[in-house]
Structures are given as C-alpha cells and as structure tokens.
Amino acid sequence: MAVSALDAAAVEGLAANFGGELIAPEHERYDSARSIFNGMIDRRPALIAQCTGVADVIGALRLARSQGLDVAVRAGGHSLPGHSVCEGGLVIDLRPMKGIRVDPAARTATVQAGVTWGELDRETQQFGLAVTGGRVSTTGVAGLTLGSGSGWLERKYGLTADSLLSADVVTAGGELVRASERENPELFWGLRGGGGNFGIVTSFEFRLHEVGPIVLGGLMVWERSRAREVLRAFRELMRDAPEEVGIAAGLVTAPPEPFVPEHLRGQPVTAVIGCVVGALEEAAEMVRPLREAVPPELDMLGPMPYTAVQRLIDAANPPGLPGYFKAEFMPELSDEAIEVLVERGEEVTSPLTAVLIEPLGGAINRVPDADSALSRPRAAYAYHVLGIWPDPAENERQVAWVRGLAEAMKPHTVPGMYLNFLIDEDPTARVRATFGEAKYARLEALKNEWDPDNVFRLNYNIGPSAAAG
Numbered sequence: 001m002a003v004s005a006l007d008a009a010a011v012e013g014l015a016a017n018f019g020g021e022l023i024a025p026e027h028e029r030y031d032s033a034r035s036i037f038n039g040m041i042d043r044r045p046a047l048i049a050q051c052t053g054v055a056d057v058i059g060a061l062r063l064a065r066s067q068g069l070d071v072a073v074r075a076g077g078h079s080l081p082g083h084s085v086c087e088g089g090l091v092i093d094l095r096p097m098k099g100i101r102v103d104p105a106a107r108t109a110t111v112q113a114g115v116t117w118g119e120l121d122r123e124t125q126q127f128g129l130a131v132t133g134g135r136v137s138t139t140g141v142a143g144l145t146l147g148s149g150s151g152w153l154e155r156k157y158g159l160t161a162d163s164l165l166s167a168d169v170v171t172a173g174g175e176l177v178r179a180s181e182r183e184n185p186e187l188f189w190g191l192r193g194g195g196g197n198f199g200i201v202t203s204f205e206f207r208l209h210e211v212g213p214i215v216l217g218g219l220m221v222w223e224r225s226r227a228r229e230v231l232r233a234f235r236e237l238m239r240d241a242p243e244e245v246g247i248a249a250g251l252v253t254a255p256p257e258p259f260v261p262e263h264l265r266g267q268p269v270t271a272v273i274g275c276v277v278g279a280l281e282e283a284a285e286m287v288r289p290l291r292e293a294v295p296p297e298l299d300m301l302g303p304m305p306y307t308a309v310q311r312l313i314d315a316a317n318p319p320g321l322p323g324y325f326k327a328e329f330m331p332e333l334s335d336e337a338i339e340v341l342v343e344r345g346e347e348v349t350s351p352l353t354a355v356l357i358e359p360l361g362g363a364i365n366r367v368p369d370a371d372s373a374l375s376r377p378r379a380a381y382a383y384h385v386l387g388i389w390p391d392p393a394e395n396e397r398q399v400a401w402v403r404g405l406a407e408a409m410k411p412h413t414v415p416g417m418y419l420n421f422l423i424d425e426d427p428t429a430r431v432r433a434t435f436g437e438a439k440y441a442r443l444e445a446l447k448n449e450w451d452p453d454n455v456f457r458l459n460y461n462i463g464p465s466a467a468a469g
C-alpha cells in the first residue's frame with residue numbers, strides 16, 4: 001500500500017463526526033503524540049487519529065483505506081521495533097479509550113484498548129483480582145495480550161492471552177465483530193498470540209483470578225561476583241517450586257538509593273525479583289531454600305501490594321530512551337548458559353540495562369497447544385536482555401552488545417519466542433518460527449479471510465498468502 005499525501009476534504013469529512021482529536025504535523029501536540037516508548041523510533045505520520053470509541057476507529061480506518069494510507073495501530077506504544085507509529089500514513093491511536101469494568105461476582109473485566117497495565121491492575125485489585133499482566137505498568141494491555149502476555153503470574157494463571165474470554169474487533173472492512181469461543185472462534189484462536197494481524201481490537205474481556213491485594217513481593221540482592229552461585233541456587237529452587245512462585249533472576253545495576261547498602265549502590269548486582277502469590281507464610285516458605293542457600297545482602301522480599309510488584313521495574317524502563325531487547329526460550333538453565341549470561345553481563349555499560357532469567361512451566365504449559373495460536377514453549381526458562389541507555393550517541397554500540405549476547409546464547413536456546421519479544425532481524429523467518437509451519441498456515445488462512453489486502457501489516461506480519469512475496 002502506498003503512502004500518499006492527505007486529502008484535506010477527506011480529513012474534514014472524518015473530523016465532522018470524530019469524537020477524539022485529529023493530530024496533523026502542525027498541531028502543537030504532534031511531537032508528543034507521535035513519540036513512543038522506544039526513543040530510537042522517530043517517524044512522522046501524516047495524521048494521528050486519537051480515537052475515543054469504536055465509531056472513531058471505524059471512521060479513521062475508512063479514511064486510511066480510501067486514501068491508500070499506511071495504518072499503524074497504537075495502544076500502549078511499547079512496540080520496540082516501533083510498529084505503533086508510521087512514516088507518512090495514519091496512526092490509529094487508541095489511548096483515549098480508557099474504559100474498564102470489573103465484575104467482581106463473575107470475576108471478569110471488560111477493558112478498552114487504550115488501557116495500560118497500571119490502570120487495569122488498580123481497578124481489578126480493588127476486588128483482590130488480577131489477570132497476568134506486563135511487568136512494566138506503562139505497557140498497553142492491548143498489544144501485550146495479542147502477542148502473548150508474560151508476567152509474574154504466568155506460572156499460576158497462564159499467559160494473559162490464556163485468560164482472554166472475548167474481544168470486540170474492527171475488521172479491515174470496517175465491520176465490528178465479536179470473537180470468542182462461540183462467535184468467530186477461529187478469529188478468537190488467532191487473536192491469542194497472532195498479534196494485530198486480523199483487525200483492531202477495541203475491547204477485551206478477561207477472566208480474573210484471586211490475587212493479593214498483598215502478596216510476597218520485592219527483590220533480593222547479592223554482589224555481582226556471586227552471580228554463578230545465586231543462579232545455580234535459583235535453578236535448584238525452581239526445579240520443583242510451586243506455580244505460585246513468580247520470580248526471575250536478574251543481572252542488573254543496583255539503584256543509588258538509600259535503601260541499598262552503600263557498597264552495592266550503583267554497582268552491578270545479581271537480583272531475584274517478582275512475587276509469590278497465596279498465603280504469605282506459605283509463600284515465604286516456598287522461597288526459603290534460596291534464602292538459606294545464598295543469604296541475600298539486601299532482602300526486600302516481603303509483604304507488599306500486588307500493584308507495587310507490578311511497578312518494581314518501572315524505574316529501570318523509563319519511556320523515551322533508546323531501547324533494544326532480545327529474548328529467547330531456553331530448554332534448561334545449563335551451567336554453560338549461566339556462564340554466557342554472566343560473562344556477557346559483565347560488559348554492560350548502561351545502568352538501565354537488565355538481563356532477566358524467567359522460569360516457565362506451570363499453567364503456561366497446561367493450556368493445550370491447539371487451543372490458541374500461541375505455541376507452548378518447549379522450554380523451562382526464557383532469557384530477556386532489556387537494553388536501555390540514556391545517550392543516543394551510543395545506539396550502535398549498545399545494540400551490538402545486545403545482539404552479541406543473543407548470538408552467544410544461540411546454542412542454549414530453542415525457537416518459538418512469542419511475538420511480544422521479537423525484534424527487527426529477519427522478521428518473516430522469526431514470525432514463522434514463533435508459530436511453527438502448521439499454525440502459521442492456519443494463521444495465513446485466517447489472514448486471507450479477515451484481512452486479504454494486508455491493511456494491518458505494520459506489525460509482525462502474517463500473510464496473506466496471496467500477497468506473499
């Protein structure tokens with residue numbers, strides 16, 4: 001689809017019946033409206049349509065199609081490769097769509113597409129309920145759910161997409177349809193993991209689970225020199241830890257805060273971070289073996305609100321800085337993999353960059369593989385390298401470091417990483433590897449049915465098969 005200049009009359013036609021704001025380059029908020037989480041992305045759309053509801057979404061989509069404009073869909077704006085903003089073209093910005101309705105009796109939540117995890121957790125926690133959510137509170141519910149949804153609760157309650165009950169979807173043709181187990185079940189299958197390929201989801205309905213509101217959460221910290229010892233003890237703990245244990249090990253830099261012992265402030269450290277859900281005493285018992293094996297130098301794992309757990313790593317992930325992430329599944333956390341992560345981790349030069357090692361299993365693998373587009377990882381762990389640095393002059397060097405680590409980790413990984421954690425290299429092959437050939441073929445058929453013109457292609461793109469190549 002070509003990117004073309006905007007037709008003023010067509011824009012006026014949209015404006016006449018538009019509930020939100022239309023932001024063109026001369027608008028005073030244009031620069032803030034086009035900026036996304038990743039400060040490396042600097043694109044100038046022809047128009048940003050900030051939608052307040054389904055009618056706005058349909059109107060904006062119709063304008064884009066009639067004008068032959070590229071369409072980028074934006075919710076939380078956390079797409080690392082910048083799928084949520086385009087050069088020229090139209091951004092369908094869902095951020096004003098903030099409606100949340102929790103039904104505590106039915107344990108469900110209906111959530112509009114502009115909601116972030118911090119906003120949703122606040123509402124659900126009012127009733128001691130939650131759905132597995134992103135680990136950074138500013139991430140969008142929408143993009144995260146469609147691309148899997150990994151969070152501290154995943155071993156107990158599965159991925160976010162596993163708790164999706166239904167979705168309202170504006171199709172490429174501008175229709176509003178519902179997808180659930182009963183209505184458009186094949187579309188519902190594809191939405192759970194297949195990303196933004198099949199339409200614009202305007203509202204999500206989730207099944208909620210009992211969580212907190214107080215859980216055992218926070219972090220434990222050791223000097224970096226003890227990383228190998230800590231990671232092995234962590235592996236030992238997780239070998240048969242209950243599903244309630246939702247923690248990750250991390251190679252991070254300790255913040256220069258008063259609560260950190262002086263000798264660790266601003267220093268590279270090893271950390272264990274996250275939460276354990278359930279009764280507090282039992283939760284403490286579940287992590288006792290790790291505490292005893294390698295007593296932490298700073299132990300801040302204790303009772304805390306789940307909403308605070310959900311913000312534990314916010315400070316290390318400020319919006320607007322350059323970022324480059326990599327993640328892969330690991331069949332096991334071998335001594336060799338630990339060696340690579342620790343050695344490479346010593347070369348980190350940005351205090352915001354983190355290497356996280358996340359145990360999988362539990363509820364994630366209980367969902368039958370055929371149930372959704374999401375493939376169940378044949379892996380016990382995932383590693384994540386979250387590269388974030390303050391100085392854009394360092395972009396090349398920092399990206400090279402993240403890639404170098406990923407390259408060195410290759411022998412210790414298996415394919416299949418969810419769309420949420422892919423990045424720019426060879427996207428076509430990566431998307432296929434995420435799903436495997438059989439599921440990819442099924443997704444391609446779905447794409448042929450719902451978006452044969454590939455209107456929704458600024459994403460980790462799937463098909464359509466007719467337009468492939």
Ligand SMILES: Cc1cc2nc3c(=O)[nH]c(=O)nc-3n(C[C@H](O)[C@H](O)[C@H](O)COP(=O)(O)OP(=O)(O)OC[C@H]3O[C@@H](n4cnc5c(N)ncnc54)[C@H](O)[C@@H]3O)c2cc1C
Pocket residue numbers: 037072073074075076077078079080082083084085094113133134135136138139140141142143144145146147148149150151195196197199200201202317420421458459460
């Ligand atoms: C700091 C940070 C922390 C993260 N932590 C986690 C984590 O803990 N767990 C996890 O699973 N992932 C995590 N991610 C990855 C994140 O889930 C993906 O980047 C996701 O796409 C972000 O969703 P968004 O709505 O914020 O992003 P956006 O950039 O707004 O959207 C990304 C893309 O998703 C699609 N999309 C978004 N909304 C819709 C919609 N309503 N309808 C159709 N398509 C849509 C579009 O293709 C869009 O371009 C993290 C990313 C960052 C940057």
